[in-house]
Amino acid sequence: MTSTAPPDDDLCLRPATELAALVRAKEVSARELLEAHLARIERIDPQVNAIVTLDPEGARAAADAADAALAAGEEVGPLHGLPVAHKDTHATGGMRTTWGSPLHADTVPARDELVVERLRRAGAVRVGKTNVPEFAAGSHTFNPLFGATHNPWRHGLSAGGSSGGAAAALAAGLVPVAEGSDMGGSLRNPAAFCGVVGLRPSPGRVPTWPAGLGWATLSVQGPMGRTVGDVALTLSAIAGPDPRVPIALSEDGAGFAAPRPADLRGLRVAWAPDLGGLVPVEPAVPEVLAGLLPQLEAQGAVVEEACPDLREADEVFGTLRAWLFEATFGDVVRRSPEQVKEAIRRNAARGAALSGADVARAELAHTRLHEQVVGFFDRYDVLLAPTTQVLPFPVEQEYPTEVAGVPQEDYLGWMRSCTLISATGCPALSLPGGYTADGLPVGLQVVAAPRADLRLLEMAAAVEQVTGPARRPPL
Template sequence: MGIAEWREQLRRGEVSARELTDQHLARIAAVEPSLHAFLEVTAERARVDADRIDAARAAGEDLPPLAGIPLSIKDNLCTRGIRTTCSSRMLETFVPPYESTVTERLWNAGAVLLGKTNLDEFAMGSSTETSAFGPSRNPWDPERVPGGSSGGSAAAVAAGECIASLGSDTGGSIRQPASFCGVVGLKPTYGRVSRWGLVAFASSLDQVGPFSSSVADAAEILQVIAGADRRDATCLTARVPDYRAALQQPVAGLRVGLVKECFEAEGLDSEVRASALAAADQLQALGCELVELSCPRFNDGIATYYVIAPSEASANLARYDGVKYGYRATCDDPAAASLAEMTARSRAEGFGDEVQRRILIGTYALSAGYVDAYYKKAQQVRTLIRRDFERAFASVDVLLTPTSPTTAFRFGAHADDPLAMYLADLLTIPANMAGLPAISVPCGFDRSGLPIGVQLISGVLQEERLLQVAHHYEQAARVMERRPAAPLVA
């Protein structure tokens, strides 16, 4: 059932918030030994939260929109009094004294926190394999990755450990794991959702969004977390529309653009391609007009991203120096050790290989003599990518692409080839480059029974249109009703 159905049952007293919470805690206990989606389960707090909702209902109070709904939170969002590690040894013991804006809005809306989910270290990765605390596994096949960097959140929703979850998306970190795990993943417009309390990776690209089992549930979560925040200067002040009402608007007559470069991309699996095109045909059957168009610089997004994102990461992660907070290395002779030596050792021991690799790339790109050749040039290409999208949306309402070039790969498949791992985000990165909203919705399965996702992209602040089209496709295709058997899928 979805959030709206659970809300009605809770309102009528057919189920209590405590019962719903205990059901999900029992599910977590049953599958976590095989899945490792969670870094921390907050069972005691969850039961207190649920009991508070039940007491309010018994007293006849009006319940907020997410009252009693059990959620999980990616562990790079600060939660007051609960560890926020970013899956890194650097922050292994960090307990924030404050709450992020998005989680604060969830708790004010009555949501119940089940725990914090696993991720690639500092959100840098596409498989959750870079987590310092071990990888999460894909509920469809535990020998395969759940995607990344928000792999724990996607796996938790797919396995039925929570009704929905929050993740963050810098270059595809919500949409790619959503595709791999067969769930819905939404990246809003940059600035539509506050980043205050999100531990920064690349500040001009990061955005918070939901994972859920349906487009309607994604709309429910976005309705709560979207909106202006005076604590985040990059957060937009535009009015938040009624996303739930938008789901019911008809899609007949809308124009759906098929991005030629995406369907011709190197490394695109033939089954993924066929499944995404079948999704386009389904939208056509609903009355949409299909338009093939070109975004010439779409596939330049990945090279651009891997200059801009590491550059911003190198600046953001400079704060972790072993002095103010976080991991501090123990020197053999503390009396003789210099501050520079302690800082260097703290960073070398506290950060994993992938984080160090990106810091080095970014520091080089920003260094004297190279900043114009790399960082400045990448920003210029970013502008060209944005202009390609602007031209596309002058003639269509949404764009359609596969979400990821492949389905979930096996653990270790790209261990010796970081570039192959980076290509997992080939089709998701351009939306981040342009700050556009995008969503991944399940659209089929490959011959191994692994889920495939289709990506829809819309213009700036056009989440209503995006959710509208995604919802109608989801309702017509009913992909998950045809799902094959899977060991850990709810």
């Protein structure tokens, strides 16, 4: 095969949508694409520590099989031949999955979980696993097995989390597509810190299986990419119903593949720089993002400062998260407390202390919160807000203890710009919204009405056209 591929580094930094088209047209082979990414991983990942398990030979065999399928004229999936790395909390059959915990340092699952299986069926080539905080608890990626993931924009700064390895790998050009999960911002926060796109879909849009708590809606799985189009393409492969998942939504995923940018003329935009006064934000963050607003207005959008009433969101998120932590980690904490980090022990203990009445009150508030956001999105098409309240901080710091002069009670406090939105059940996406004077990315959080995932992608694509293509980190 005669390749028309650009130099390897440029190939590794192209959008996934372009790479998928090149492979499908046989202008670049899956093997060539893989070798370019493996070479870049070898050269750059030691500085970043994004990929913690790597299987070059397994990936080469899968890439060769992908090329053979194309040569035979077989029908192929939307991600055919694209290298992918899976979050290290997502089970990969035959490949180590550690959850960032010494308790699972040598765990090799027997089978893929659903999100991994769907990416494989879509033709993606499994390269390895991306780094996470221990059991995905927290929005800073470090653990006792692999250490900290560094931000590709500046070594020594956090890449966010818990899908921090995935975001850093994308920004660094180590893989063109990735996936992760999001309870309190774990797809959006690292996307903001690393200058990529992370989508928290509506609960049930990407079914999670197997799952012990099949009816829970606080944690979701979703795609990450370097552009909105890349995220949409990946969502098309992992979304769709599954009868084993009780909250799974019925729409087929294929309809998300290529969203058309929304028309900004007349679009009703709500701008909430501090989510209605509920969250402190370091001044540099809204200062960067506010520069977008005149550009949106120049394209015909109607921008007003407004926010739904999120005052009950803290109780909803805090109570339901603690309940989930007790159900998921309570036995582990009681059995091996010395091998589980303090933040997990504390959350599980809070969950164990909850009464049935506590959980019932949180669910009543959850319902009221849903009604609030439904009414809000009758008046506005989209909500824009900062993704994070701070800029990337040093990797040695477990979490910011102060935001804009306001002390934070625990490791969740600085994440409330995301956790409050998680409690609403709305789909939300972070995309690069600008850069500080010294070059760090700042994430813009784009939120749409419940289950309006396609509309969210269309509006995010329109905003992305205004902000321009994301910059490349100086690697």
